[in-house]
Amino acid sequence: AQTVTQSQPEMSVQEAETVTLSCTYDTSESDYYLFWYKQPPSRQMILVIRQEAYKQQNATENRFSVNFQKAAKSFSLKISDSQLGDAAMYFCAAQGGSEKLVFGKGTKLTVNP
Amino acid sequence: NAGVMQNPRHLVRRRGQEARLRCSPMKGHSHVYWYRQLPEEGLKFMVYLQKENIIDESGMPKERFSAEFPKEGPSILRIQQVVRGDSAAYFCASSPRAGRSSDTQYFGPGTRLTVL
Numbered sequence: 001a002q003t004v005t006q007s008q009p010e011m012s013v014q015e016a017e018t019v020t021l022s023c024t025y026d027t028s029e030s031d032y033y034l035f036w037y038k039q040p041p042s043r044q045m046i047l048v049i050r051q052e053a054y055k056q057q058n059a060t061e062n063r064f065s066v067n068f069q070k071a072a073k074s075f076s077l078k079i080s081d082s083q084l085g086d087a088a089m090y091f092c093a094a095q096g097g098s099e100k101l102v103f104g105k106g107t108k109l110t111v112n113p
Numbered sequence: 114n115a116g117v118m119q120n121p122r123h124l125v126r127r128r129g130q131e132a133r134l135r136c137s138p139m140k141g142h143s144h145v146y147w148y149r150q151l152p153e154e155g156l157k158f159m160v161y162l163q164k165e166n167i168i169d170e171s172g173m174p175k176e177r178f179s180a181e182f183p184k185e186g187p188s189i190l191r192i193q194q195v196v197r198g199d200s201a202a203y204f205c206a207s208s209p210r211a212g213r214s215s216d217t218q219y220f221g222p223g224t225r226l227t228v229l
Contacts, residue, residue, distance in 0.1 A: 037220075042222070043222070043223050043225075044220070045156070045206075045220035045223075047217055050217060091155050091156070093156075095218075098169060099161055099169065100146065100158040100161060100169060100171075101146070101148070101158065101206075102158070103148075103155035103157070105154060105155045106154075
């Protein structure tokens with residue numbers, strides 16, 4: 001079984017600054033994938049970034065990057081140059097051989113102008 | 114290419130009624146997943162289907178809940194005799210391939226079910 005833990009219920013950041021959201025996971029599988037999804041007030045789930053566990057290189061997507069520490073089972077999300085539109089709930093998720101996504105409880109990000 | 118579509122977006126039912134939630138996957142996607150999000154919680158897996166097959170229903174409550182994905186038409190999540198505890202947002206996701214957990218799941222906008 002997989003578990004995903006997000007220890008920060010809420011975070012805030014000033015516009016244009018950088019923020020890091022934490023995520024740890026536990027899995028017994030050797031082949032798995034990790035994701036960050038964003039859920040704005042519209043409640044639509046939007047994929048932010050994904051990481052294949054077998055890749056050592058950290059994934060990046062424009063202003064979003066991850067710090068994947070496989071041995072520590074840590075998968076944090078860094079948002080650079082934060083924008084007002086980044087304000088949302090952010091969910092970390094893991095996917096193994098069973099195909100289903102296992103989500104953390106989320107971190108609410110507030111961006112202050 | 115249209116995204117995952119869900120309808121209705123909002124559904125209100127009284128206790129004891131039936132709720133039917135529909136999901137049309139993205140074009141070319143043959144795998145559908147249903148998740149439930151309770152207030153202030155993350156999404157919880159319910160069921161994984163391919164056309165005419167239930168692959169994994171380990172997250173489905175044993176009673177009152179059922180899901181199908183027929184050869185033609187959308188996937189349906191059916192909740193019989195709804196109770197207040199069924200009030201939640203129900204999300205559908207789809208992916209194109211099977212066999213490896215390598216395909217990103219793309220989510221629909223969700224159906225918010227309210228049970229009075």
